Every structure is written in structure tokens, then in C-alpha cells.
Amino acid sequence: MQRTIIRELERLLGSSGVLSSPEDLLLYEYDGSVEEAGPDAIVFPRRKQDVVEIVKLANRYDLSIVGRGAGTGLSGGALAREGGIVLAFSRMNHILEIDAENQRAVVEPGVVNLDLSRAAEKYGLYFAPDPSSQKSCTIGGNVSENSGGPHTLAYGVTSNHVTGLEVVMPDAKVIRLGGRAMETPGYDLTGLMIGSEGTFALVTEVTVRLLRLPEDVRTLLAIYDSLGDATDSVVDITARGIIPAACEMLDGWTLRAVEAYVHAGFPLDSAAVLLMEVEGVREAAETQADEIIEVCRRHNAREVRRARDARERALLWKGRKEAFGAVGRVSPSYYVLDGVIPRTKLTPTLLRIEEIAKRYGFVIGNIFHAGDGNLHPLILFDHRDRDQFRRARAAGAEIMQLCVEMGGTLTGEHGVGMEKNELMPLMFTETDLDLMRKVRAAFNPVGRLNPGKVLPLGKGCGETRLQPFPQSAGGNA
Amino acid sequence: MSHVSPATGALESASPVHRESGFHGPDRPKDVDYLHCIHCGLCLNQCPTYRLWGLEADSPRGRIRQMVLVDEGRLPLGDSFVRHIDQCLDCRACETACPAGVEYGKLVEAARAQIEQNYRRPFSSRIARSLVYRHLLPYPRRIAAVARLVRLYQNSGLKTAARQSGLLRLFGLADREKLMPPVEQVFFFSRLGQTFPAQGQRRARVALFAGCISQVSFAALHEATIRVLTANGCEVVVPEGQLCCGALAAHAGVRDIARQLARANLDVFLREGFDAVITNAAGCGSTLKEYDQLFSADDPAHRKALEFRRKMRDATEFLDSLGLTAPMRELRVHVTYQDSCHLAHGQKIREAPRRLIRAVPGVELTEMRLSDNCCGSAGVYNVTQTQTSLELLAEKMQCAAETGAEAIVTANPGCLLQMRAGSEIHKTGQQVLHVMELLDRALRDVPASATSRL
Numbered sequence: 001m002q003r004t005i006i007r008e009l010e011r012l013l014g015s016s017g018v019l020s021s022p023e024d025l026l027l028y029e030y031d032g033s034v035e036e037a038g039p040d041a042i043v044f045p046r047r048k049q050d051v052v053e054i055v056k057l058a059n060r061y062d063l064s065i066v067g068r069g070a071g072t073g074l075s076g077g078a079l080a081r082e083g084g085i086v087l088a089f090s091r092m093n094h095i096l097e098i099d100a101e102n103q104r105a106v107v108e109p110g111v112v113n114l115d116l117s118r119a120a121e122k123y124g125l126y127f128a129p130d131p132s133s134q135k136s137c138t139i140g141g142n143v144s145e146n147s148g149g150p151h152t153l154a155y156g157v158t159s160n161h162v163t164g165l166e167v168v169m170p171d172a173k174v175i176r177l178g179g180r181a182m183e184t185p186g187y188d189l190t191g192l193m194i195g196s197e198g199t200f201a202l203v204t205e206v207t208v209r210l211l212r213l214p215e216d217v218r219t220l221l222a223i224y225d226s227l228g229d230a231t232d233s234v235v236d237i238t239a240r241g242i243i244p245a246a247c248e249m250l251d252g253w254t255l256r257a258v259e260a261y262v263h264a265g266f267p268l269d270s271a272a273v274l275l276m277e278v279e280g281v282r283e284a285a286e287t288q289a290d291e292i293i294e295v296c297r298r299h300n301a302r303e304v305r306r307a308r309d310a311r312e313r314a315l316l317w318k319g320r321k322e323a324f325g326a327v328g329r330v331s332p333s334y335y336v337l338d339g340v341i342p343r344t345k346l347t348p349t350l351l352r353i354e355e356i357a358k359r360y361g362f363v364i365g366n367i368f369h370a371g372d373g374n375l376h377p378l379i380l381f382d383h384r385d386r387d388q389f390r391r392a393r394a395a396g397a398e399i400m401q402l403c404v405e406m407g408g409t410l411t412g413e414h415g416v417g418m419e420k421n422e423l424m425p426l427m428f429t430e431t432d433l434d435l436m437r438k439v440r441a442a443f444n445p446v447g448r449l450n451p452g453k454v455l456p457l458g459k460g461c462g463e464t465r466l467q468p469f470p471q472s473a474g475g476n477a
Numbered sequence: 478m479s480h481v482s483p484a485t486g487a488l489e490s491a492s493p494v495h496r497e498s499g500f501h502g503p504d505r506p507k508d509v510d511y512l513h514c515i516h517c518g519l520c521l522n523q524c525p526t527y528r529l530w531g532l533e534a535d536s537p538r539g540r541i542r543q544m545v546l547v548d549e550g551r552l553p554l555g556d557s558f559v560r561h562i563d564q565c566l567d568c569r570a571c572e573t574a575c576p577a578g579v580e581y582g583k584l585v586e587a588a589r590a591q592i593e594q595n596y597r598r599p600f601s602s603r604i605a606r607s608l609v610y611r612h613l614l615p616y617p618r619r620i621a622a623v624a625r626l627v628r629l630y631q632n633s634g635l636k637t638a639a640r641q642s643g644l645l646r647l648f649g650l651a652d653r654e655k656l657m658p659p660v661e662q663v664f665f666f667s668r669l670g671q672t673f674p675a676q677g678q679r680r681a682r683v684a685l686f687a688g689c690i691s692q693v694s695f696a697a698l699h700e701a702t703i704r705v706l707t708a709n710g711c712e713v714v715v716p717e718g719q720l721c722c723g724a725l726a727a728h729a730g731v732r733d734i735a736r737q738l739a740r741a742n743l744d745v746f747l748r749e750g751f752d753a754v755i756t757n758a759a760g761c762g763s764t765l766k767e768y769d770q771l772f773s774a775d776d777p778a779h780r781k782a783l784e785f786r787r788k789m790r791d792a793t794e795f796l797d798s799l800g801l802t803a804p805m806r807e808l809r810v811h812v813t814y815q816d817s818c819h820l821a822h823g824q825k826i827r828e829a830p831r832r833l834i835r836a837v838p839g840v841e842l843t844e845m846r847l848s849d850n851c852c853g854s855a856g857v858y859n860v861t862q863t864q865t866s867l868e869l870l871a872e873k874m875q876c877a878a879e880t881g882a883e884a885i886v887t888a889n890p891g892c893l894l895q896m897r898a899g900s901e902i903h904k905t906g907q908q909v910l911h912v913m914e915l916l917d918r919a920l921r922d923v924p925a926s927a928t929s930r931l
Contacts (some may be wrong), residue, residue: 019532023557027533028545032517044531071533072518090531110531112522118846135574138523261578325576328515 002038005061009043012053017044017091028068028079028086032133034335034383034393035076035418039066039086046091048166048174048204055172055202058085058448065170066450067198069110069141072133075417077145077197081452087202089140095119096205103210104163104180109140109203116208125210128155131413139301140203146195148413150246150320151277153371155211157413159194164207167193167200180207192439197415198450200443212281215359218289219307221316222274222296223267227251230272231346234370237276238343240295242288242331247371248275248320251350254327254378255319261326264319270302271359274370275320276396312425323367324378331380332362335392338414339403343373349406353377353399360395374412375403401426416454424456496550504590504732506544511584513577514541520571520581521660525851525869526564533560537571537581544588554595562588564862566855566869567728568818573825573849582763582823583770589730599871609857610731614689614721615738621664624693628660655898656859656866658694665696666907670717673707678900680710681799684746685764686756688890689721695890702757702792703916704726708803708920709796713755718745723771724764729855732771736778746788753895754785757792757913759889760856763823765789765922791820793888793912805919812915813882814842815873815896816849817889830912837919843880847872854895866895867902874899877907884908886915 001020009018019025019042029038040063045051060066065086071078081386093110100123113134117126129292130149131137141147143165148157156159164178178190193200224230230249237244250258250273255266266273274296278288293304297340307313327334341349350366357364357379365378382394390441400410404426424433436455500506520537521527533539540561546552548608562585569582598606613619640654665687675681683706687699707715719742723735742765745753756762766789768782790798814834820826827849834842853859853869873896877885885896885907896909910918 021557023543023552026552027539027542030516030542032515070518070521072521088531090527093531115522133517133519136518136520180868230616261576322576325515325517325578328513328517328577332512333515 005057006041008057009041009054012057012260013043013045013050018042031071031073031076031078033074033076033417033419035079037076037079037081037418039080040082040083042086042088044088044091048168051087051168051202051204052172053172054085054087054173055168059172064448064451065202067140067144067202070136071136072113072137073141073145073417074338075411075419077415077450077453078141079418081418087219087433090137092204098123100125102180103205103212105210106205106207107139107212109138109143109206111139113137113139113142120210121213124213126213127208128161128211129158132324139206139208143194143203143206144180144196144198145413145415148374150248150369152369152413153247154243154245159191160411161209162190162194162206163209165190165193165203166205168202168204170201170444170446175201178207197417197454199440199454200449202449216282216285217277217279217313218285219313219316219367220276220289220292221305223270224272224274224300225270225302226270226300227350228347229300230274231350232298233274233368235344236299237292237293238371239290242278242291244276244292244371245279246275246277247369249273249368249370250320250323251366253363254323254367257330257365258319258323258326261329262315262319262322264315266319274318303341326376327365327380331382333381333383335379335396336373336382337377337379337396337399338411339375339400339408340412341373341375341406341408342404343370345406346370346373349375349402352402356395356398360391362392362395369412372412373408397423418453420458421454479614496573499547499548499552499554500591500595502594505585506548506584506587506591507671508548510580511541511545511604513579514538515577516542517576518684518806519576520574523570523574525566525568525570526865529865529868530807540565541579541581541584544584546809554591559592559596560825564865566851566858568851569822570818570849573822582626586730589728590732591730593730601603606729609730610726610734613736614725617666617689617692617720618834620689620693621666622855624660624664627657631660656894658690658857658894660693661696663696665692665699668699668715669719670714670778673703673713675710675712676707677710679712681752682712682714683795683809684751684754685713685715686722686761687715687719688756688758688761691758691890698757698854698890698911698914699910705796705913706755707798709801714751716745716748722761722764724761724857727771736771739782740778743768743778743785747781751788753790754788755790755792755795757911759817759820759824760891762789762791763819766824780820791824791826791888792848793820793830793833794826797832801833801836803920805837805916809839810884811841811843811882812884812886813845813877813880814848814875815845815852815885815887815892817887817892818849818851818855820888821849833916834886837915841913843882845880846876850893852892852899856891859895870895870899871903874903874905878905882907884910886910886912888912
């Protein structure tokens with residue numbers, strides 16, 4: 001990037017607020033995904049006005065801007081696909097207000113998800129969306145990707161918990177969307193903004209709802225000798241009108257990989273485990289837990305365990321939340337997919353995935369939010385082998401196609417980013433996509449923000465574009 | 478810049494040619510270790526330096542990526558790499574956070590060994606490092622000699638003069654001077670070779686690891702540790718010939734010295750069949766337990782190190798499993814506990830010290846926010862990276878003060894020093910004690926003084 005531009009950025013942000021050396025640029029060409037793309041500069045605003053000035057400068061020099069939280073995303077959303085400026089929100093990380101009486105908080109986008117829940121804990125409150133990366137991922141990133149988590153089943157995704165946003169538009173205007181109330185008159189632009197993956201505007205402030213911590217939580221682990229019995233249990237539980245706060249499944253291969261590391265007590269010879277949680281007032285939680293146990297037993301669960309205390313509960317959840325990483329110990333890399341299917345189709349879908357795994361010669365582990373049919377198949381491969389990487393991508397595309405065929409979608413929570421933009425025509429007609437392009441153009445007419453993401457690049461072309469081989473090591477999550 | 482061309486989907490700067498690794502010689506970060514990193518980023522917010530600066534380069538994920546890039550020949554083993562690796566506290570909080578079980582401590586020590594072998598530091602830094610790691614810490618007599626000089630400074634009024642004259646401030650040394658270990662009147666060296674009998678029935682026979690700087694700055698802590706052990710039925714031997722554990726050298730990448738010290742200690746402590754070898758320094762303990770990592774599998778010292786590892790226990794870990802039997806008086810005191818990094822993250826010991834604290838009648842324990850976040854001591858970090866260390870200390874003292882506790886209890890001499898300085902700098906008035914000191918005070922049959930219930 002031109003020296004003069006860097007100097008101008010430094011005048012705005014101070015020299016500690018701008019990175020442009022080759023050594024530093026190399027560290028922003030990855031995130032949590034298998035994608036790679038590097039920027040020309042990274043900037044660290046500390047306040048809204050900094051963001052405004054950076055956008056003005058980008059307009060003057062015709063540079064693209066990509067927002068970045070912690071870089072834990074799984075679809076390449078925070079990568080500068082066409083170079084330009086990465087705008088990192090890691091220093092805009094202050095909780096501006098916790099309004100306990102009204103169960104609201106106002107935060108800067110760089111606040112870490114779990115830090116917000118920790119800060120709210122003393123008021124008996126928490127922020128419900130709980131992606132597995134919640135220890136590090138930011139609220140701004142959650143807004144951009146409309147993140148979910150294990151508790152999405154009961155509490156919904158990020159858009160259900162954000163009521164207002166302050167954003168900087170690509171023309172540097174500052175706009176407030178929504179507010180503190182759950183509903184505001186007019187078009188729901190807040191809803192439109194959430195999940196737009198940084199292609200509409202840059203978020204500088206978020207107003208979120210906080211939920212009251214439940215009076216009681218019951219965590220159950222059901223162990224099965226057959227995957228089919230496990231999935232049938234899920235269908236039956238929800239059919240009875242029980243909505244567990246979470247309902248997670250690990251298949252036999254994955255639970256063995258996890259057990260080796262976490263020692264959560266998953267039996268190594270089982271075919272699947274279901275991790276379920278019900279919460280609410282004490283009596284209701286108890287009754288629901290009993291009902292779930294009964295359903296699981298009817299579907300041949302070998303055993304159903306109850307977490308006896310907070311410690312056992314934390315251990316079972318550790319097995320789930322750290323499952324991706326545990327797989328990282330087994331294989332040099334893996335490619336984590338994110339698809340959704342109707343929960344009634346779990347069994348046939350898993351059989352088809354097994355078929356695909358055999359055909360490509362990969363091990364594919366399955367871990368998923370079973371309650372809402374959100375699958376996370378993990379394809380194990382070695383990224384150092386160029387051919388394996390290519391085949392892993394192809395197998396992934398086939399599984400995504402399968403999800404759509406089964407009546408599902410391409411992504412449950414990881415976003416489209418630069419990973420799946422070329423797969424969008426599997427789900428949407430050209431007319432649908434054109435409408436999306438028009439919406440994007442209304443916010444971001446020249447494509448200044450996060451170019452090359454979400455929508456297919458080649459108009460009308462539905463074929464999968466092969467991604468490049470990642471340049472360096474590190475696997476993928 | 479290397480980014481994807483949207484047109485061709487190819488990496489523009491991708492080069493299939495094999496570049497030469499920037500690592501040369503032995504002790505290098507190995508791909509079998511760094512390949513486990515799936516760059517998920519779960520470590521970021523657990524890393525003290527990332528929390529301060531928000532920079533990928535100063536996060537565990539970023540530091541591992543830099544090692545990979547150097548190994549692949551894409552990044553020089555130069556100033557930028559050295560700066561970010563130097564800025565790491567080696568607190569290993571990232572290991573606790575890592576779902577993939579990456580042994581970051583091992584990687585960063587190997588990276589530092591590479592820097593030591595292949596990077597030329599400025600002259601003054603070379604001299605200082607060589608003096609400390611090669612010519613001071615391995616030699617008990619020299620440690621004692623230097624300590625006497627420092628004591629002279631600290632006791633003679635020179636210290637007061639230096640502080641009052643503003644000279645220290647002029648040289649930017651004011652805060653750094655506060656972080657210096659105070660030298661005790663009686664050094665612990667005199668105890669080497671002695672045996673302290675168990676009170677009552679002997680339940681175990683243990684060796685005490687006495688360390689290097691601790692012998693001149695924490696003799697009182699050692700005495701307290703011995704009193705607590707003997708009161709609880711342990712015969713305590715302080716073997717002669719033991720040396721510095723080598724942790725500071727290993728953390729700094731000076732592996733040859735660390736190895737030399739490890740060999741000597743292995744010989745000393747394996748000579749007799751102790752039930753356990755005890756340390757009250759979590760930082761030393763994690764290195765002592767990992768001596769095997771210093772040697773290749775075919776080195777006889779490797780087998781010895783594994784044998785030694787089975788005996789090596791942190792004082793809190795050992796007493797917790799042995800069970801306290803000595804009668805303790807009531808201490809009506811409100812405390813908070815700071816997890817020493819190398820105990821919580823390095824040795825995965827969190828509950829043992831807390832159980833011991835709660836075992837003291839009358840003690841109330843309130844957890845502090847971020848209790849397992851580094852206080853900034855980190856070996857010699859508070860001297861080499863003073864500014865960062867002080868920033869971390871400020872946050873730590875804030876968290877500790879929020880609890881309203883009268884005392885901070887911890888499990889490592891470095892943390893004690895750092896937080897004692899913190900208590901002084903931030904005027905929080907909190908005492909800072911080792912778990913062993915707290916237990917010792919409960920054992921001693923002395924009436925509580927009017928000013929302190931400790």
C-alpha cells in the first residue's frame with residue numbers, strides 16, 4: 001500500500017493503531033476457517049469517530065474495508081479477499097452500559113461474548129447466544145455472522161437478542177437502527193443488518209437483551225448403541241412439545257476423539273451420545289428431565305446420566321464445546337462443515353454422509369446441534385497434501401448439496417463468507433440472488449465493504465470454484 | 478501481500494518452491510507440535526498480552542503462526558519475530574484454553590532456543606543475559622555474593638537515598654527497583670545438607686527443593702514450608718549439591734545451561750529414595766516436572782527425568798493429598814487466591830491450594846475475577862518488559878482489591894514479589910502470602926497481634 005496512505009492512517013490513529021509491515025500482514029491472512037487472504041494494512045480504531053475517518057479515507061483512495069473481531073470465524077468472513085484495509089475491533093472492547101432493571105446492555109463491537117456474560121452475571125443475567133468460540137469471539141462478529149450456539153434451540157440466534165445497532169455506512173454516515181425496545185416501527189433494518197457478514201455497514205455499537213439466568217438447569221447425557229436410536233429420540237422429544245435448552249449429538253468416532261482428551265465420561269464403545277439440557281423453574285426442569293429420560297429409554301438408550309453438580313455439568317459441556325479442537329489432536333487438519341437439515345431427516349442424511357466419506361476415502365466425524373438439525377460434519381485431512389485438500393473441498397460441497405436436497409440450508413451459523421458464496425445457487429434462484437444484490441447495493445453500492453463475500457462472484461455460474469491451497473500450516477476449524 | 482485472485486482462485490504470491498527454514502541447529506519448534514494448532518482462536522482472549530494490545534502478533538495463535546512462517550522460510554528470524562516471542566509471558570494460559578492440546582510452553586521455549594542460537598541481540602543485552610543465565614544462576618556462591626551486595630544497598634540507606642534523590646526515577650528505574658527481591662539476613666544455603674525430623678509419627682520422608690534466588694530472598698518462606706511439612710508428619714531433607722532448577726534459563730532459550738542444571742539435580746534428588754521432592758515455587762515445579770523435555774529419548778537423563786517426575790510435587794499438591802493433621806488455630810482473616818500461572822496452567826493444579834486455604838479455621842476465601850490471569854511477574858519478565866508487567870499488575874491489584882480481602886494468597890515466590898510491589902504501588906494495603914505461610918501462621922502458637930489478625 002502506498003506510503004502516503006499509511007502515513008495518513010497513522011496521523012488518524014497513531015503509529016500503534018496501524019500495521020503494514022510484511023511480517024504483520026502475514027498474521028491477518030487467516031481466521032478460524034480453511035480460507036486465506038491477506039490485507040494491505042490493518043487498522044485498530046478506538047472510537048466511532050476513528051471508524052468514520054477510516055471510511056472517509058478508504059473512499060478517497062478507493063480501498064475496500066473488512067471488519068474483523070477476534071478472527072474465530074469459520075467461513076473466511078474476516079479476511080480481505082481483495083486486499084485493502086482490515087479494520088480490527090479488538091481495541092473497541094468496552095461494555096458501555098449494563099441496565100440490569102431493563103435487562104439490556106450496550107457494548108462496543110469488540111467485546112468478547114463470554115466477557116459480557118461474566119460482567120452481567122452479578123445481576124443474575126447473561127447474553128444467550130453461546131457459540132463454541134464464546135471464550136474469544138466478539139459481539140460484533142456475532143452480529144455480522146448472526147451466530148448461534150448449542151442453546152439456539154431454545155433461545156434463538158443473535159438476531160433474537162439484539163435490539164439496536166449503531167453503524168457506519170460505506171459513505172461514512174453514522175446511522176442508528178432499532179433501539180432498546182424489542183420492536184421498532186418501520187422496516188426491520190436491524191434484522192437486515194444482522195447476519196449481513198460485514199457487507200452492509202461497519203457496526204460500532206450494539207444494544208443487546210440479557211436474559212435472566214435460569215433458576216435451575218438439568219444436564220443429561222444419553223448413551224446409545226445405534227445412531228438411529230439417538231436421532232429418533234431427538235425427533236420424539238421435540239414431537240412431545242419438550243423444548244430442551246440444548247440438544248447436542250456426537251457420533252461414535254467423534255466422541256472417542258473427544259473422550260481421549262476431555263475425559264468427560266463418554267463410553268468408548270457407544271455409537272452416539274446426546275447431550276441435553278433443560279432449564280427453568282426447578283419443578284419444571286425436573287419434570288422435563290424425567291420425561292426426556294423416559295423417551296431416551298424407550299428408544300433403547302443404553303444409559304442416561306444426570307450431571308449431579310455444576311462440575312459434572314461443566315465437564316460434559318467441555319466435551320462438546322472443545323470437540324472441534326479435540327479432533328485437531330487426531331488429524332493435522334480438518335474441514336468443519338455447517339449445514340442444516342430437518343431433524344426428521346437426520347438418520348438418512350448421516351447414512352449418505354457416511355457413503356460420501358467412503359467414496360472420498362476420508363474419515364468424517366459428526367457433531368451437531370441435533371435439536372435444530374444443524375450439522376457439523378468434520379472432514380479429516382492433511383492440508384499439506386494439495387490433492388487431499390481439493391478432495392476435502394469437493395466432499396464438503398457434496399455434503400452441502402445433500403443438506404439442500406434434504407430440505408435444509410447451506411449454513412446454520414458459520415455464515416457464507418468466501419467459503420460458500422459459490423454454492424448459493426444451490427438454494428436460490430437467479431431472481432432471489434438479484435434481489436439480494438439490490439439490497440446490498442442499497443447499503444454498499446460500490447462494494448467497498450467486505451467484497452467477494454456472501455453472493456456468487458460470477459453471475460449465473462453455479463459451479464463450485466476450487467479454493468486455493470492454504471499456504472502454511474495450521475489446520476482448520 | 479498474498480491474496481486470492483478472484484479471477485483465477487490462485488494465490489498470487491504462492492510459491493511451490495521449498496524455502497529454507499529460518500530455524501537452524503537443535504531445539505527447534507517441531508511440526509508435530511505446532512500442527513495441532515487449528516488456528517481456532519480460542520486462546521486469544523486468555524492471553525494477557527492479547528488482552529492488553531489486541532494484536533494477533535502478540536496472541537498465542539499469532540506467535541505459533543510466526544514460528545510456522547519462520548520454519549517455512551516465509552518470515553525471517555529477525556527483530557519482529559524476536560520482539561513478539563520476547564513479549565510472551567510464557568504463562569501458558571493458552572494451554573488451558575486450547576481445545577487441541579497444543580503444548581505452547583514447549584513451542585515458545587524452543588523458539589527462544591532458536592533465537593538464542595541464531596539471532597544477535599544488542600551488545601548490552603548479550604552481556605546481561607550471559608551474566609545472569611550462564612555466570613550467576615548456576616553458581617550458588619556467586620548468588621550469595623551478589624545477594625550480599627544487594628543487601629548492602631538495601632540496608633545501608635543507599636536505597637532510601639536513591640529513592641529520595643529521584644535518581645531512580647530519572648533513569649526510569651523507580652518501579653523496577655520496587656520489583657527487586659529483598660535480600661534476607663540469613664540465607665537458606667546454610668540449611669543444605671540438614672534433615673528436619675517429623676513431629677509425631679513420620680508419615681513421609683521428603684526432599685525440599687530450595688532453588689536459587691529463593692535461597693537468598695525467600696529463606697523465611699522455606700523455613701515456613703519446613704515447619705508446615707514437619708508439623709504434618711513429614712521428615713524433610715534438604716539435599717546438598719542441589720542447584721537452580723534451570724527454569725529461567727529454559728524460558729530464556731538457554732537450553733545448554735538448563736540441561737546442565739537438570740543433570741545435576743537429577744543426580745542429587747534420585748540418589749536417595751524420597752517419597753516425594755517438594756517445591757514451594759510453582760515456576761520451578763513445572764520445569765522440574767518437565768525435565769524430560771530437555772533431553773532426547775536416547776539420553777539416559779531422559780529416563781531419570783521421567784522417574785523424577787513421578788516424585789516431584791508442588792507443596793500444595795503434596796499436602797493436599799497427604800492430608801493436614803497438625804492442629805491449627807483460628808485465623809480470622811478474609812483472603813483471595815491468585816492462581817500462579819505455572820501451577821494452574823503449567824501443572825493444572827487449582828483446587829489443592831484452595832482446599833488448603835479453606836482448611837484453616839476462620840479463613841474466608843473470596844474468589845477474584847481473572848484469578849488465573851498472570852500478575853505480570855513471569856520469571857524475569859518484570860525486569861525485561863517492565864512496562865507491560867506493571868500494566869498487568871495494575872489490573873491484578875484492581876481485581877484483588879474488588880474482593881475486599883485483607884490478604885492475597887498465592888503459590889509462587891515470583892508472584893509474591895510482584896504483588897507485594899503491587900500492594901505498595903497501588904496502596905491497597907493487602908498483605909501477600911504464600912499458602913505455606915498462611916498455614917504456618919495457623920500452626921504457630923502465637924497470639925494474634927493487635928494490628929493484624931495474621
